[in-house]
Amino acid sequence: MSASGGTKAIIAALTANLAIAVAKFVAAAFTGSSSMLAEGIHSVADSGNQVLLLIGGKRAARASTKEHPFGYGRERYFYAFVVAVVLFTIGAAFSLYEGWHKISEPTEVASPIWAFGVLIFAIIAEGFSFRTAIKESNAVRGKQSWVAFVRRSKSPELPVILLEDLGALLGLIFALFGVTMAVVTGDGIWDGIGTMMIGVLLAIIAVVLAMETKSLLVGEGASPDVEARIRAALESAPEVERIIHMRTLHLGPEELLVAAKIAVEHNDTAAEVARGIDEAERRIREAEPIARVIYLEPDLDRLRTPAAN
Known part of the structure; x- marks a missing residue:
């Protein structure tokens, strides 16, 4: 994912959520709806999410230091994990609590026109934000399904924004359902049910994002297609007889570490081996x-080296 693409999606989501949060809190004040209050907290949490993602991207761009010789690229994974675990979970916990409270002590939804107007406005605004996230994701998704893209993407920002915007749209639909049923039936319990549905939705999203970002934070290797290109480039170098073994690790979304032990001819000189390694590194960087x-360790091709007498 390009940094500019991810930043564009984040800013679009942040702008939409700040405007929507204000509108939802105003509607909650006029209507007394717990669904609207939960959705307001949801939008505040989403706005915090986007601020954290922007901070993570900024901090990840710092130059490497003696203490962190491989740089700070994985800070983007850390902040995405914080978004998944803390903010989504806080939003889910608040919504579940507020929903239970509303079900236990139901109250009538006052001035429902405020709720309907804000929810329709929010659905339109979130739709534009979601459209931006889809457009930016399609630029890098390739032929992957959406599920595969969320699971395999090495850049955390777009999957987070995609799930966040999807959750926001579904949450708005749940809130609209709860408020509508409360108005139609005159029973405020439905408002609480809509709020509980929002809480369950946020909890599910929190679990999914936490699992995916944890995997990135712990450390993931290159995707199969990237690794295949690196292998092909390495094996194409004239001085490389074969790859004995190879390991890859993402130091950040756009930075990959490649370590390999390569077999060379037993009668190659040190100068020839050094030139071969330089050429192999050049081909790898050109391919990926x-x-x-890149760390390449030369070794004798023991499968082809003549046995000692």
């Missing part, structure tokens, strides 16, 4: 530009 840290 994100392979920025």
Whole structure:
């Protein structure tokens, strides 16, 4: 994912959520609806999410130091994990609590026109934000399904924004359902049910994002297609007889570490081996530009080296 694409989606979501949060709180004050209050908290949490993602992207761009020789690229994973675990979970916990409270002590929804107007406005605004996230994701998704893209993407921002915007749209639909049923039936319990539905939705999204970002934070290797390109580039170098073994690790979304032991001819000179390694590194970087840290260890091709007498 390009940094500019991710930033564009984040800013679009942040702008929409700030406007929507204000509108939802105003509607909650006029209507007394717990669904609207939960949705207001949801939008505030979403806005916090986007601020954290922007901070993570800024901090990840710092130059490497002696203490962090491989740089700070994985800070983007850390902040995405914080978004998943803390903010989504807080939003879910508040919504579940507020929904239970409303079901236990139902009250009539006053001035429902405020709720309907704000919810329709919010659905339109979130729709534009979701459209931006889809457009930016399609630019890098390739032929992957949406589920595969969320699970395999090494850049956390777009999957987070996609699930966040999807959750926001579904949450608005749940809130609209709860308020509508409360108005139609005159029973405020429905408002609480809509709020509980929002809480369950946020909890599910929190679990999914936490699992995916945890995997990135712990450390993931290159995707199969990227690894295949690196292998092909390495094996195409004239001095490389074969790859004995190879490991890859993402130091950040756009930075990959490649470590490999390669077999060379037993009668190659040190100068020839050094030139071969330089050429192999050049070919790897040409095939996969994100392979920025490369360590190649030469070894004798023991499968072809003549046995000692």
